[in-house]
Amino acid sequence: MAFQPALCPRFHKAVELIGRRWTGAVIQLLLQRRMRYAELRDVIPEISDRMLSERLRELEEEGIIDRIVIPATPVRVEYDLTTKGRALEPALAAVGEWAQRWSDKPRSERQPETAQSPAHAHAHARTARRRP
Amino acid sequence: MAFQPALCPRFHKAVELIGRRWTGAVIQLLLQRRMRYAELRDVIPEISDRMLSERLRELEEEGIIDRIVIPATPVRVEYDLTTKGRALEPALAAVGEWAQRWSDKPRSERQPETAQSPAHAHAHARTARRRP
Numbered sequence: 698m699a700f701q702p703a704l705c706p707r708f709h710k711a712v713e714l715i716g717r718r719w720t721g722a723v724i725q726l727l728l729q730r731r732m733r734y735a736e737l738r739d740v741i742p743e744i745s746d747r748m749l750s751e752r753l754r755e756l757e758e759e760g761i762i763d764r765i766v767i768p769a770t771p772v773r774v775e776y777d778l779t780t781k782g783r784a785l786e787p788a789l790a791a792v793g794e795w796a797q798r799w800s801d802k803p804r805s806e807r808q809p810e811t812a813q814s815p816a817h818a819h820a821h822a823r824t825a826r827r828r829p
Numbered sequence: 830m831a832f833q834p835a836l837c838p839r840f841h842k843a844v845e846l847i848g849r850r851w852t853g854a855v856i857q858l859l860l861q862r863r864m865r866y867a868e869l870r871d872v873i874p875e876i877s878d879r880m881l882s883e884r885l886r887e888l889e890e891e892g893i894i895d896r897i898v899i900p901a902t903p904v905r906v907e908y909d910l911t912t913k914g915r916a917l918e919p920a921l922a923a924v925g926e927w928a929q930r931w932s933d934k935p936r937s938e939r940q941p942e943t944a945q946s947p948a949h950a951h952a953h954a955r956t957a958r959r960r961p
Contacts, residue, residue, distance in 0.1 A: 702861035704872055709854050711928035712921070716848005722841050760936035767847055779936030788927050789844070791920035792887035796843035802913030804892035 698714075714759065715785065719752050721743050724778070727762060728786055731777040756782070846891065847917065851876050852884050853924075856910070859894060860918055863909040888914070 715721050719741065726732060726740055737747055753776060756762040761782035767773040778785075847853050851873060858864060858872055870881055885908060888894040899905040910917075944950035 700862060702864065703856050703866075703873060704858060704860045705925060705928070707928035707932045708857060708921070708925040711932070712853030712857075712924050713848050713850065714936055715924065716845050716853065718845065720843030721837050721848065725840060725844075726834045730832060732834065736834075740834060754836040760934070763936070781931045781934065781936045784931060788920065788923035789840070791923045792844050792847065793837060795917055795920050796837070796839035799913045799916060800839045800843070802892070804895070804913045808938065816905060 714755075715789070716821070717752070717755070719748060720756065721789065723749075723752055723756065723787060724761070724782065725789060725793075727776060727778045728789065731765075731775050733773060733775050737776065761785070833855070841846065846887075847911070847921070848886065849887070852888065855881075855884055856914065856917060857921060857925075859908060859910045859914070860921065863897075863907050865905060865907050869908065893917070921955060 715724065722741055723737060725783065726737060732740075734749070734753075737753075738746070741749070744752075744809055753762065753764070757764050760779055763776060763777050765775045767775060847856065854873055855869060858869060864872075866881070866885075869885075870876065870878070873881070876884075885894065885896070889896050891913075892911055894908050895911055897907045897909060899907060
């Protein structure tokens with residue numbers, strides 16, 4: 698009987714949340730500093746107002762960003778990551794490292810510079826027969 | 830003049846690739862072992878044949894998976910990660926760790942168990958004025 702791989706629902710939800718159109722980009726920008734709505738729009742010229750508003754609302758509902766209203770004239774709105782949102786930094790950094798090493802590279806032309814750490818080796822175990 | 834956050838196009842492309850509907854799930858499964866088409870479909874009952882085929886073709890075009898044809902009767906097709914695909918493991922593991930710690934938790938109820946490592950501290954530097 699071959700080892701039966703399983704899907705982790707929490708992983709699944711998380712990876713599709715951060716990979717939603719423009720969501721990873723917004724989080725990457727807010728990891729750099731707290732930003733106003735208009736600043737986010739300026740750095741992502743391809744995004745529509747409607748989509749940016751929608752993404753920000755989703756991230757607020759997920760507890761990943763805070764919407765901060767500053768009582769000035771006119772009122773100013775800024776966005777910042779929550780503790781939960783900031784905790785995404787190692788994951789997004791790892792995605793960025795992969796992208797830097799492997800973008801525009803074929804499947805195995807160049808090995809990553811660092812060896813696989815033992816902590817990750819378990820996922821590579823092949824318990825199934827390769828040629829049943 | 831406030832520090833101007835910038836978007837990394839390679840990161841942006843990568844995060845939306847792995848976050849595409851069911852793509853992260855397929856990679857997570859193939860990290861566990863090489864699988865046949867029908868096995869993937871069985872583990873992801875919600876996916877349609879059309880979408881699974883499309884995702885597998887995209888991942889093959891990106892050099893992330895190999896499509897392996899085994900000359901048996903009937904011919905058998907299996908999918909496995911390439912070196913480039915397997916290099917996603919640390920990033921996906923980090924997303925999984927975040928999901929385990931923070932799913933269903935509000936923005937800051939519970940701190941992560943481990944402190945932020947110094948290697949990641951740079952992204953937290955606030956070079957912008959908070960109240961200009």
